[in-house]
Amino acid sequence: MNLQQLRYINEVVRQGLNVSAAAEALFTSQPGVSKQIRQLEDELGVEIFARQGKRLVEVTEPGREVLAIAARMLGDLDNLRQVGAEFSNESVGKLSIATTHTQACYVLPKVVHAFIERYPQVGLSLQQGNPPQVCELVRSGRADLVIATESVADYPELLSLPCYEWNHCIIAPLGHPVLDTAPLSLNEIARWPIVTYDSAFTGRNQINRAFQSHGLEARVVLTALDADVIKTYVRMELGIGIVARMAYDPTLDIGLGMLDAGHLFDSSVTHLGLRRNAWLRSYTYDFIELFAPHLTRRVIDRALKADGSEYAI
Amino acid sequence: MNLQQLRYINEVVRQGLNVSAAAEALFTSQPGVSKQIRQLEDELGVEIFARQGKRLVEVTEPGREVLAIAARMLGDLDNLRQVGAEFSNESVGKLSIATTHTQACYVLPKVVHAFIERYPQVGLSLQQGNPPQVCELVRSGRADLVIATESVADYPELLSLPCYEWNHCIIAPLGHPVLDTAPLSLNEIARWPIVTYDSAFTGRNQINRAFQSHGLEARVVLTALDADVIKTYVRMELGIGIVARMAYDPTLDIGLGMLDAGHLFDSSVTHLGLRRNAWLRSYTYDFIELFAPHLTRRVIDRALKADGSEYAI
DNA sequence: CCATATTACGGTTTGCGTAAGAATC
DNA sequence: GATTCTTACGCAAACCGTAATATGG
Numbered sequence: 001m002n003l004q005q006l007r008y009i010n011e012v013v014r015q016g017l018n019v020s021a022a023a024e025a026l027f028t029s030q031p032g033v034s035k036q037i038r039q040l041e042d043e044l045g046v047e048i049f050a051r052q053g054k055r056l057v058e059v060t061e062p063g064r065e066v067l068a069i070a071a072r073m074l075g076d077l078d079n080l081r082q083v084g085a086e087f088s089n090e091s092v093g094k095l096s097i098a099t100t101h102t103q104a105c106y107v108l109p110k111v112v113h114a115f116i117e118r119y120p121q122v123g124l125s126l127q128q129g130n131p132p133q134v135c136e137l138v139r140s141g142r143a144d145l146v147i148a149t150e151s152v153a154d155y156p157e158l159l160s161l162p163c164y165e166w167n168h169c170i171i172a173p174l175g176h177p178v179l180d181t182a183p184l185s186l187n188e189i190a191r192w193p194i195v196t197y198d199s200a201f202t203g204r205n206q207i208n209r210a211f212q213s214h215g216l217e218a219r220v221v222l223t224a225l226d227a228d229v230i231k232t233y234v235r236m237e238l239g240i241g242i243v244a245r246m247a248y249d250p251t252l253d254i255g256l257g258m259l260d261a262g263h264l265f266d267s268s269v270t271h272l273g274l275r276r277n278a279w280l281r282s283y284t285y286d287f288i289e290l291f292a293p294h295l296t297r298r299v300i301d302r303a304l305k306a307d308g309s310e311y312a313i
Numbered sequence: 314m315n316l317q318q319l320r321y322i323n324e325v326v327r328q329g330l331n332v333s334a335a336a337e338a339l340f341t342s343q344p345g346v347s348k349q350i351r352q353l354e355d356e357l358g359v360e361i362f363a364r365q366g367k368r369l370v371e372v373t374e375p376g377r378e379v380l381a382i383a384a385r386m387l388g389d390l391d392n393l394r395q396v397g398a399e400f401s402n403e404s405v406g407k408l409s410i411a412t413t414h415t416q417a418c419y420v421l422p423k424v425v426h427a428f429i430e431r432y433p434q435v436g437l438s439l440q441q442g443n444p445p446q447v448c449e450l451v452r453s454g455r456a457d458l459v460i461a462t463e464s465v466a467d468y469p470e471l472l473s474l475p476c477y478e479w480n481h482c483i484i485a486p487l488g489h490p491v492l493d494t495a496p497l498s499l500n501e502i503a504r505w506p507i508v509t510y511d512s513a514f515t516g517r518n519q520i521n522r523a524f525q526s527h528g529l530e531a532r533v534v535l536t537a538l539d540a541d542v543i544k545t546y547v548r549m550e551l552g553i554g555i556v557a558r559m560a561y562d563p564t565l566d567i568g569l570g571m572l573d574a575g576h577l578f579d580s581s582v583t584h585l586g587l588r589r590n591a592w593l594r595s596y597t598y599d600f601i602e603l604f605a606p607h608l609t610r611r612v613i614d615r616a617l618k619a620d621g622s623e624y625a626i
Numbered sequence: 627c628c629a630t631a632t633t634a635c636g637g638t639t640t641g642c643g644t645a646a647g648a649a650t651c
Numbered sequence: 652g653a654t655t656c657t658t659a660c661g662c663a664a665a666c667c668g669t670a671a672t673a674t675g676g
Contacts, residue, residue, distance in 0.1 A: 002316060003315060019655075031656085034656060034657065035641085035657085036641080038657085045397045045400075045401040053655095054650070066393060066397075069393050070393070072590070076389070080314065084375070084379075087374070087378075279378070331630085344631085348632085366674050366675055367674045368631070369631085
């Protein structure tokens with residue numbers, strides 16, 4: 001048994017049980033992959049893949065177990081490389097962050113700025129997507145950490161750490177009557193057409209719940225994936241916007257007024273997700289602490305290692 | 314990088330940084346081991362071992378990280394083989410249990426009997442030792458599970474599951490006046506010379522604490538590692554014995570009388586220890602359930618997977 | 627001087643790629 | 652017939668063991 005075989009079966013699954021595609025993705029020959037997989041199956045004494053004639057059609061039950069263990073081993077292989085890189089030079093490396101638009105645009109800029117100043121030799125990359133997508137990037141090892149408000153806690157493979165709590169606000173073109181309301185109420189908001197986030201995004205659940213629990217129906221005339229688009233349509237006077245509070249900047253968002261709506265909706269919590277049993281570079285700890293000061297190295301390590309060691313009778 | 318290199322560094326540490334000994338233990342040549350270790354260090358870009366001239370003198374800091382990850386990977390390698398064995402034939406295999414004398418003699422016999430009847434093709438082996446020793450056997454992969462009253466929870470690498478609660482009793486030669494006391498009190502016990510367990514064994518702590526908290530001094534004239542030895546000396550009228558309740562059997566222990574002392578001492582809890590992220594054979598689950606019926610497969614899996622995924626802000 | 631680790635070298639094994647063959651859609 | 656996996660075969664690299672060399676107690 002060797003690690004190459006584990007890489008092969010892992011990639012074959014990733015490619016939807018297509019050995020040829022896996023071989024190509026791993027820059028090797030297809031017969032080589034095929035043969036190594038057979039060898040692994042022979043050695044373990046179980047079929048990992050069920051075949052129909054000459055085609056792989058599904059992962060067997062033992063295969064699922066094997067693949068789960070193999071994935072962890074490959075993750076550990078990555079970890080070994082991380083350790084090597086860390087101790088070779090602790091301020092050179094890469095850091096790949098998977099996140100959503102809201103975080104990338106309104107929260108991360110100042111964190112990223114501080115980080116690249118501190119670690120000029122770390123290649124930082126932001127990968128954007130919707131919550132399930134960015135979680136998947138981390139799960140599969142293509143990103144080091146995910147920052148998102150939704151989904152993170154739904155991935156059992158990820159350790160989910162709450163970072164900060166936030167709420168929504170109302171935006172409207174300057175001069176819009178809603179901006180003069182004080183105090184702002186759900187009834188008042190419900191009088192106007194609304195532009196807000198797409199479902200399953202950036203706390204949209206909290207918005208729906210608030211209206212429902214007050215027996216109100218919000219007239220959502222348009223939903224969008226991010227606050228920039230929402231602002232655009234609010235400027236066009238299509239309606240008033242409900243966006244994350246941090247997405248409004250009085251100096252940049254000229255022509256728009258804002259009213260805090262924190263008292264009207266349940267707050268949302270932005271989470272940070274890490275692969276469990278990932279080994280983190282020191283600059284990764286620092287990045288996280290820049291982002292969420294309460295998440296010190298100590299706290300993160302404790303969370304990664306915590307394992308529920310003692311169970312009641 | 315390959316798994317062999319990980320085996321090598323792991324064994325070198327186990328052999329006290331002696332490459333020759335490691336080579337011998339792994340049935341290979343010493344230069345081969347030496348070279349592979351160098352290759353691994355080159356590939357990772359860090360020294361795993363610090364050398365003085367031609368001798369390995371200590372594990373470096375990156376080395377410690379590397380070794381920890383390597384150990385997990387080797388554990389997973391074992392797990393892969395377990396999966397293979399399980400699905401090849403789920404009632405053939407081996408099960409190695411590390412435990413203390415008390416468990417092996419007085420608790421396990423009926424469990425073992427039921428197990429070998431159910432799984433005649435599983436080679437069962439009991440390894441005996443003191444609590445730290447048996448924990449270490451499991452930690453290093455030389456045993457599958459540990460059953461002991463002490464130490465298990467002290468090993469962070471082990472998942473510790475409480476199994477059952479028990480207490481002590483007093484034994485004395487038939488006709489000894491202490492046997493007529495009712496109710497039995499600590500004061501009464503303290504009047505006599507005592508034979509009991511060695512420290513760090515089988516609930517000895519609970520015994521000490523009870524006397525201390527009552528301002529009494531127990532006259533312990535002899536300590537022993539196991540109940541059989543204690544009984545022998547009690548028969549010799551060296552004193553009265555304090556042993557685990559389950560160590561007394563009225564039909565076997567002729568010439569000895571027993572008084573329950575459950576109301577005098579804090580109870581002890583016997584624990585079962587498993588390597589975290591071990592993959593268990595189905596018969597291992599069954600063995601555990603035979604031993605502690607509340608530890609069903611479901612419960613064990615939940616405990617193994619529990620990881621403290623959600624942390625408060 | 628003995629024990630121990632590294633370097634050097636040759637043989638075997640293993641893994642990989644090309645080419646051909648078989649099976650399924 | 653096109654795609655996809657398996658088998659066959661030859662080459663190259665990696666691994667391992669023996670022998671020789673260097674280093675420290």
